[in-house]
Amino acid sequence: MLQLIDVSKTFNPGTVNEKKALSHLNLELQDGDFATIIGSNGAGKSTMFNAICGTFFADEGAVILDGTDITYEKEYKRSKYIGHLFQDPMKGTAPNMSIEENLALAYLRASAVKGKFFSRISQKEKQMFREKLALLDMGLEDRMKNPVGLLSGGQRQALTLLMATVVTPKILLLDEHTAALDPATAEKVLNLTKRIVAENKITCLMITHNMQSALELGNRTLMMNSGEIVLDIKDEERKGLTVADLLEKFKEGVGAQLDNDRILLS
Template sequence: MLKIINASKTFNPGTINEKKALVNLNLELKTGDFATIVGSNGAGKSTLFNAITGNFYVDKGHIILGGEDITFKKDYLRSKDIGHLFQDPLKGTAPNMTIEENMALAYLRASTSNHTLFNRISAKDKRRFREHLSLLNMGLEDRMKQPVGLLSGGQRQALTLLMATMVTPKILLLDEHTAALDPATAENVIELTKRIIKERNITCLMVTHNMNQALKLGNRTLMMHHGSIVLDIEGKKRENMTVNDLLNEFAKNAGQDLDNDRILLSK
C-alpha cells in the first residue's frame, strides 16, 4: 500500500541551520499493516508524515501510495486518500461548526466524485453520520447540531478519528494522537483506534512515545534515528520482545542509546 524509496529531505541546506530530516529512508507497508513508530525528538517521525501528506516535497526519492507515485502530487489531492490525526485534539475539526457539518466536510473531502464542491449531504448521509457516531458510545449522535468546540478533548479526538476513517483511507497517520489526553480517555481512544483499523483493514502508521504501546499495538514496530529507520521488527521476534530488548536492538543498530527521557519513562 505504501512504498517509500530512498527519500531524503534537508531543510535550510547550505546554511548554519542545515538539518537533514530524512536520509535515504526506505519503507514498505503491505495493505492492512499497522506499524508503530518510536524515536527521539528530531528523529524524523513528523517529517516522514509531512512527506507522505505532501506538506513538502522530498529532495530525492519516491513515495508510492496504492500503486500511484505521489512524490509531487499536491497535498489537497493526497488528502482524499490519507487520514491524519495530530497530538493536539483542537486540530482536525472546526470548533464553530456543528458535529454534523464537520462530518459533512470530511465526507465530501474524501469523496471520489469529480464534482465534490457541488455535492450536497442527503438525509441518507446524515443517518449514516448518526450511525457512525453511535459507535463511539459517547452520545454524540444526539448532539449533531452542537458546535464541536463544546466537546471535550477526548470527544474531539474520537470524532476526528471517525472523520478520518468515515471513507476508508488508503493510509491512516496517527501522530501521538492520544498524548494530550488523560490516561482513561487515551485508553478509550486507543481501543476505538484498534477497532476501526481492524474492522476496515486500514493500513496505519502510528507515532508513539510509549514503548509498551509500540510493542503491543499493530503488527510491526519501527524505530527512527537521524532521519532513517534503523529498526523494523514484526512476527515472532516482535511477539517475544520486551521493552529492554527493543532498547538494546535500537542501541545496536543506531550506534548509541535512546536518549529521550519521555520515552524511557514510559517503560
C-alpha cells in the same frame, strides 16, 4: 500499499540552521499492515508523515501509494485518500462548525461522488453519520448540531478519527494522537482506533512515545534515529520482545543508548 524509496529532506539548506530531517529513508508497507513508530525528538517521525501527506516535497526519492507515484502530488489531493491525526486535538476540525458539518466536509472531501454540494447531504448520509457517531459511545450522535469547539479533547480526537475514516483511506497516519489526553480518555480513543483500523482493514502508521504500546499494537514496530529507520521488526520476530529487548536492539543498530526521557519513563 506504501513505498518510500530513498527519501531525503533537508530544511534550511546552506544556512547555520540546516537540518537533515530525512536521510535516504526506505520503507515498504503491505496492505493491512499496522506499524508503530518510536524514536527520540528530531528522529524524523513527523517529518516522514509530512512527506507522505505532501506537506512538503522530498528533496530526493519517491513516495508510492497503492502503486501510484504521488511524490509531487499536492497535499489537498492526497488528503482524499490519506487520513491524518495529530497530537493536538484542536487540529483536524473546524471548531465553529457543527459535528454534522465537520463530518459532511470530511465525507465530501474523500467521497468519489463528483459535483456533490455541501448543502445537499442527504438524510441517508446524515443517518450514516449518526450511526457512526453512536459507535464512539460518547453521546455525540445526540449533539450533531453542536459546534465542535464545545467538545472535550477526547471527544474531539474521537471525532477527528471518525472524520479521517468515514470514507476508508488507503493509509491512516496517527501522530501521537492520544498523547495530549488524560490516561482514561487516551485508552478509550486508542481502543476506538484499534477497532476502526481492524474492522476496516486499514493500513496504518502510528507514532507513539510508549514503548510497551509500540510492541503490543499492530503487527510491526519501527524505530527511527537521525532521519532513518534503524529497526524494523514484525510478526514472529516481535512476539515475546520486552522493552529492554527493544532498547538493546536500538543500541545495537545505532551504536548508542536511547536517551529520551519521555520514552524511557512512559
